[in-house]
């Protein structure tokens with residue numbers, strides 16, 4: 001690095017950390033403000049000796065953390081409640097508890113990334129890459145095993161000779177005058193760097209390709225990977241129509257699958273008959289499933305008082321003559337198949353649970369229209385009434 005004759009600072013080297021701490025204290029006490037210390041590793045107590053306040057980087061982190069959290073909350077509100085509201089099982093469109101994880105993560109992300117960018121640009125002043133201390137004897141020594149301190153020309157009390165005298169009286173092993181470099185910046189894009197980058201790109205791509213596409217596929221044996229069989233959708237010369245997949249024999253039923261004969265029929269003439277016994281525990285199951293799956297639209301007691309505040313058409317009451325006269329199998333059919341705007345619940349609710357819900361709806365209907373004879377029955381057998 002070629003130097004101008006403009007002074008930048010006066011620097012001194014010390015042989016051990018105690019001396020440099022002591023020197024920093026004295027320099028501060030003498031009233032110098034623009035000085036800095038360089039050591040090969042962090043030294044405890046140095047901040048105090050130099051009289052440094054705490055770093056301002058925390059404010060950057062706090063500001064961008066809060067900003068990130070607020071931004072993503074607003075974004076979720078805009079996208080999920082305003083721009084494209086989706087109705088999912090009666091849940092509110094804007095629900096704070098559900099948005100906590102994303103808010104937290106985004107706040108952390110913004111805080112970290114902004115802290116990093118602020119550090120290297122604002123605090124370390126990149127891309128400024130020509131600090132006058134670079135390439136000096138001073139810097140070479142303090143990067144290895146010596147401890148250094150330098151006072152800048154800008155300091156109000158700067159006086160070259162007095163500073164050298166001060167450093168010597170503090171036990172400096174050597175002092176150095178640091179001059180400003182002639183050039184303001186090094187070019188970041190010298191041919192040697194560019195060539196290095198090209199090598200790096202080609203090298204990493206090639207080795208990644210070899211690792212993932214070649215090395216990983218070296219097989220100790222291949223009789224499991226390549227088997228004598230036909231894969232779905234593959235063509236085959238074995239059958240005349242050249243398809244490997246055959247249509248199952250009529251009446252074939254997949255294992256564990258029980259077909260529902262009225263699927264897709266809006267108003268079936270026949271329906272299944274109820275195969276269950278309404279025992280207390282079975283009705284309890286029905287109540288639980290009813291409250292989970294049906295009550296949001298049809299109300300806790302089947303009165304059609306939806307909790308959805310108009311986000312979905314209200315489910316009708318179950319206490320109409322129409323539903324009271326439905327066969328059990330018809331209610332089962334509506335749960336299994338859906339009806340108009342009500343969708344099918346056969347994927348969410350098992351067959352047994354569907355019958356349990358049907359039985360529970362019968363309980364609700366009967367409770368709404370209790371007759372005196374019902375009450376007498378309860379008197380007769382109070383123990384089962386729980």
Ligand code: HEC
Pocket residue numbers: 290293294295296297298312313314315316317320322323331334335339340341342345357
């Ligand atoms: C998302 C809201 C919603 C849910 C959840 C829901 N339903 Fe419905 N249900 C409706 C609506 C709306 C209708 C009216 C459909 C129509 O126009 O035929 C309806 C109709 C019905 C009917 C026919 C009533 C009639 O008078 O024709 C029955 C029976 C029924 N639902 C039972 C259930 C059962 C049992 C469950 C729980 C497994 C359930 N529903 C869950 C919204 C819902």
